[in-house]
Amino acid sequence: MAEKITSLQVAQRAGVSQSAVSRVFTPGASVSKKTEEKVRKAAEELGYRPNVLARAMVSGKSRIIGLVVGYLDNYFYPEALAKLSNGLQEHGYHVLIFMASRSAGNIDDVMEEILDYQVDGVVLASVPMSSDIATRCQQAGVPVVLFNRSQDIEGITTVTSDNYAGGRKVAEFLLAGGHERIGYISGWQGASTQRDREAGFRAVLSEAGRSVFAVQDGMFHTENAQAAARQMFDVDPDERPDAVFVANDHMALAVMDVIRFELGLSIPEDVSVVGYDDVPPAGWPAYNLTTIRQRANLMVAETVAALLDHIQNPDAAEPRKVAIDGPLVVRTSARLPRGWTPQRTET
Template sequence: MANEKVTSVDVAKRAGVSQSAVSRVFTPGASASKETTAKVRKAAAELGYRPNVLARSLITGRSRIIGLVVAYLDNYFYPEVVERLSVALQQKGYHVLVFMASPTVGDVESVLQEILDYQVDGLVLASVSMSSVLAGECQALGIPVVLFNRDQDDARLSSVTTDNRAGGRAVAEHLIDIGCERIAYIAGWEGASTQRDRELGLRDGLEAAGRTLYARGVGNFEHPQAQEAARRMFDRSDPPDAVFVCNDHMAFAVMDVLRFELGLRIPDDVAVAGFDDVPPSAWPAYGLTSFRQRINRMVSETVTTLMDRIEGGGTEPRRIEIDGALVVRGSTRKTGG
């Protein structure tokens, strides 16, 4: 009958091969000759056969699904991360399920059970935190976890980050080099390691030059809160002449307030620097000086770490910090400019 379900046995008969050969052709990473692959795929196309991935996972005990937990998708950095991680993992024969976590609380409590219901083979947490209890539960279930663009003090967890502290220091040194005297900072969410380390780096650079932070606000990685932080910071008779904003997403909000609400000129009245170097940073509308995160290297290290745990049997956690680079654009000025 036309509506009867086609099985791998039917494909094997049509192709003149064994059922195990059909299974190898449709199993990522399995070995099959070009001739066998061609015959099996031709027979499958003629019969309208599609492998049952869920049924295979019951047999192998592997779902070949990676859970990707993200927040802040309105930040240009993360859609790019999701795309590149998804492509890289698909090339390894894995499928990606994306879960959203709270952007303010920044944890995975609310989505953990849903994630575990899918029996994922691994987890990537992009800028969200995991409690020690949840980390222990994942470890007990044998689920590898890699933190992406976030670190935390749990020796069981692997992490891949930019050297955020070095990035913050590079921004400080640049602002001092171009002659800025009153250097301010707008922080992200206080519970994030990225926020902590970028601010520490900024303060390191200021201290090395005998300076202190002139003013500080908090934007919590949110566009409206960054706008309000800028309004408060510059509502004074002696406003900062430079502001480092913890990420580009907030920096764009700050620049819009400075230019269009307060009538300040960038960089003549105030220099602005961000962090991430997302694509709009290079747009003429912003021309934002920003510390670049090397997404391709971060994604590659994340996938390598996951695959080592899932397929290679590795057990040791890895803490990987990747060098970035300061990209200077028109939002900061040269001395005397």
């Protein structure tokens, strides 16, 4: 086995000090362009690779962010998490991804494991956390940002869409379209996104003297959403909704398939369907789904900025509650109110 090349050997080859070599391979460190070029050239010639773990032990900074993900079935998350990883990498951080279930107990177990990696920060993407583990992170000096979830835990920053306002927009749109029997297929009840969307939706119906005609639980899963659609629409015509708000697009696409291909109903002639997220398939001609757009670029930018602020200014950074407004993207899966035309709202 070949002998491992050291930073001292690189320094000797480049004609610089060993500390200069260290600065070249430390993100954010100050070093002249000429010195950097000499060091990188010598490192390439010798086949040198810096020991990131050793550097972290010395500096106390791992340059690693722990990213906890509940599930990736929904098209929204792979795209958003890719943007999040790229955004952090632009600032010299690497992302370590952990998968976790929805239960708070499981999240706590995963978080304990993450803290063992000496991460500089944590992003929880669409998963909850307990107040106990939040306290544990704060005691360890590890900032946490919740992405696409909101919780009332002191000292924790959250970044979401304005889900309450989004739910209101859907109800206002369906009422303006003249619908009389408006149904709702919910997401997982443990998610703040689900609760806020439903609350805004119900509030507008209540203000109009109306109530939800039928409700089924889709759990944010395809199979549950399909079963919910069958229970809601495989009934006599006067017993089924003439419109349905589905709590996210992942479920709405499955609901549309059941309505059209299993039950033989037409969209939007027999029933209007509105979703939430504006995932890529929502714009495909096969679905052309009217939906609320989650502005992933803005959500990611806010998350990265907040996390870096907490890392760089641990004593001064204040926790934030960010809720980003999402536009209604009007397509053809729902009956159009008079004077409306289908169009795609740009980010």
